[in-house]
Amino acid sequence: xxxxxxxxxxxxxxxxxxxxxxxxxxxxxxxxxxxxxxxxxxxxxxxxxxxxxxxxxxxxxxxxxxxxxxxxxxxxxxxxxxxxxxxxxxxxxxxxxxxxxxxxxxxxxxxxxx
Amino acid sequence: xxxxxxxxxxxxxxxxxxxxxxxxxxxxxxxxxxxxxxxxxxxxxxxxxxxxxxxxxxxxxxxxxxxxxxxxxxxxxxxxxxxxxxxxxxxxxxxxxxxxxxxxxxxxxxxxxxxx
Numbered sequence: 001x002x003x004x005x006x007x008x009x010x011x012x013x014x015x016x017x018x019x020x021x022x023x024x025x026x027x028x029x030x031x032x033x034x035x036x037x038x039x040x041x042x043x044x045x046x047x048x049x050x051x052x053x054x055x056x057x058x059x060x061x062x063x064x065x066x067x068x069x070x071x072x073x074x075x076x077x078x079x080x081x082x083x084x085x086x087x088x089x090x091x092x093x094x095x096x097x098x099x100x101x102x103x104x105x106x107x108x109x110x111x112x113x114x
Numbered sequence: 115x116x117x118x119x120x121x122x123x124x125x126x127x128x129x130x131x132x133x134x135x136x137x138x139x140x141x142x143x144x145x146x147x148x149x150x151x152x153x154x155x156x157x158x159x160x161x162x163x164x165x166x167x168x169x170x171x172x173x174x175x176x177x178x179x180x181x182x183x184x185x186x187x188x189x190x191x192x193x194x195x196x197x198x199x200x201x202x203x204x205x206x207x208x209x210x211x212x213x214x215x216x217x218x219x220x221x222x223x224x225x226x227x228x229x230x
Contacts, residue, residue: 043205043222059217088157100147100209103218105159
């Protein structure tokens with residue numbers, strides 16, 4: 001069966017520090033991968049999605065970047081964190097070629113920028 | 115433009131009450147999919163149901179039921195005989211051809227509190 005992992009689970013970082021969040025999927029190949037952010041008390045906003053290795057699309061301009069160095073690995077990064085980057089970051093996957101399939105989400109990373 | 119509206123920000127019920135969570139969507143496409151997700155306090159989103167725009171049959175799964183009405187662009191979710199474990203934030207979402215590779219457009223969520 002397929003599983004999705006995210007780490008770390010929680011992170012507290014000072015403003016201006018770098019960031020690296022990792023997401024890996026097991027039990028499937030060539031998934032579509034997504035990064036969402038959920039600000040406190042708000043809905044989910046899609047940040048990036050990827051349909052394959054090295055293919056990244058950004059939905060909103062921001063201080064963050066994403067990379068997909070391997071088929072089932074998706075990384076969210078920042079060179080210098082801002083206070084506004086605080087939030088709950090969720091990684092999700094869906095089967096390749098099936099954009100209408102349900103997305104399955106990881107456990108999330110709670111990021112606090114101080 | 116696609117949009118999902120969950121007008122109820124918070125709902126509080128007593129255990130065993132029935133509760134309906136409303137979801138209204140906007141899309142210009144004739145082919146689209148609707149979803150409900152549950153987010154318990156742990157934070158992980160749990161998939162509940164997917165519905166395509168060509169299937170208006172209501173669906174029941176245990177204590178959960180969904181009412182899809184294209185005429186009113188609504189996809190409401192009812193929990194029968196609610197339980198404390200149902201306490202969570204529930205999100206309705208839309209995916210259509212206008213989205214990016216299956217991008218889900220989420221509503222802002224409804225926080226359900228079920229009290230014993």
